[in-house]
Amino acid sequence: xxxxxxxxxxxxxxxxxxxxxxxxxxxxxxxxxxxxxxxxxxxxxxxxxxxxxxxxxxxxxxxxxxxxxxxxxxxxxxxxxxxxxxxxxxxxxxxxxxxxxxxxxxxxxxxxxxxxxxxxxxxxxxxxxxxxxxxxxxxxxxxxxxxxxxxxxxxxxxxxxxxxxxxxxxxxxxxxxxxxxxxxxxxxxxxxxxxxxxxxxxxxxxxxxxxxxxxxxxxxxxxxxxxxxxxxxxxxxxxxxxxxxxxxxxxxxxxxxxxxxxxxxxxxxxxxxxxxxxxxxxxxxxxxxxxxxxxxxxxxxxxxxxxxxxxxxxxxxxxxxxxxxxxxxxxxx
Numbered sequence: 001x002x003x004x005x006x007x008x009x010x011x012x013x014x015x016x017x018x019x020x021x022x023x024x025x026x027x028x029x030x031x032x033x034x035x036x037x038x039x040x041x042x043x044x045x046x047x048x049x050x051x052x053x054x055x056x057x058x059x060x061x062x063x064x065x066x067x068x069x070x071x072x073x074x075x076x077x078x079x080x081x082x083x084x085x086x087x088x089x090x091x092x093x094x095x096x097x098x099x100x101x102x103x104x105x106x107x108x109x110x111x112x113x114x115x116x117x118x119x120x121x122x123x124x125x126x127x128x129x130x131x132x133x134x135x136x137x138x139x140x141x142x143x144x145x146x147x148x149x150x151x152x153x154x155x156x157x158x159x160x161x162x163x164x165x166x167x168x169x170x171x172x173x174x175x176x177x178x179x180x181x182x183x184x185x186x187x188x189x190x191x192x193x194x195x196x197x198x199x200x201x202x203x204x205x206x207x208x209x210x211x212x213x214x215x216x217x218x219x220x221x222x223x224x225x226x227x228x229x230x231x232x233x234x235x236x237x238x239x240x241x242x243x244x245x246x247x248x249x250x251x252x253x254x255x256x257x258x259x260x261x262x263x264x265x266x267x268x269x270x271x272x273x274x275x276x277x278x279x280x281x282x283x284x285x286x287x288x289x290x291x292x293x294x295x296x297x298x299x300x301x302x303x304x305x306x307x308x309x310x311x312x313x314x315x316x317x318x319x320x321x322x323x324x325x326x327x328x329x330x331x332x333x
Contacts, residue, residue: 026062032088041273049266069196090239102133144267148237149213154226163303185307214281
């Protein structure tokens with residue numbers, strides 16, 4: 001816990017995570033954006049990576065870090081990245097799937113049984129396939145995906161402990177066809193809402209619940225507007241570090257290599273911190289007033305099979321993508 005507090009304390013010294021001093025203007029001044037709160041491990045380690053890049057480059061490259069949708073929603077930021085107004089952006093795979101359909105692959109419901117399977121897939125054949133598809137759509141992507149974590153359902157009314165509990169349930173999901181498909185397969189009523197609007201949507205009861213990894217539930221203070229935490233582990237989610245290729249091409253090779261090294265190192269350090277937080281956050285959220293419920297993934301997986309969810313996504317993603325996934329996790333459909 002002390003390690004996390006030290007990281008959080010460091011983050012508060014830079015309100016918008018503007019990296020760099022005033023001694024002289026940098027040769028290259030770039031921006032990085034994320035949708036996560038400033039205190040989330042992803043932003044803490046992205047900031048640390050930016051600081052190392054500035055130091056190692058002798059001040060030639062400065063990267064200003066903008067957390068918490070400061071530069072706009074996921075949709076806005078992705079548009080800015082593609083247009084060149086933004087140089088770096090982290091985005092969840094299934095949200096990126098609005099541009100790169102294959103990026104949905106890591107979010108297939110109940111596909112990964114544990115983190116060993118997650119990293120075998122994402123540092124192996126699944127990650128390699130998705131990165132190839134991202135590059136084909138005109139974006140640069142770094143090798144190591146950042147951990148967002150297994151996603152859990154929270155609710156303001158009834159807890160979700162079995163597939164039947166989702167029937168008719170109004171749940172916020174990200175703007176992504178995969179999430180909508182997943183929860184419709186359970187008979188729920190998913191509403192696609194950008195993360196910047198989630199807290200208010202829960203507070204005003206536009207939706208009754210939402211789903212996110214523990215670190216986001218805690219750092220975004222969703223426990224203030226939700227009563228129940230349901231450990232469903234229904235999806236593993238990660239953030240790809242994306243870059244505008246024209247912006248990268250303007251950097252000399254040594255700076256390109258430096259950015260690659262530091263962002264990949266940052267991802268590995270962030271993964272370790274998320275793992276530590278996940279070990280603590282169930283108890284933390286319970287202490288913040290949430291009732292905690294466990295679920296049986298077997299029943300949920302069987303419900304998805306019966307609804308044809310896996311067969312649908314196997315067809316939509318194609319045999320090469322599906323083969324990469326099942327080579328690690330085994331058959332799903």
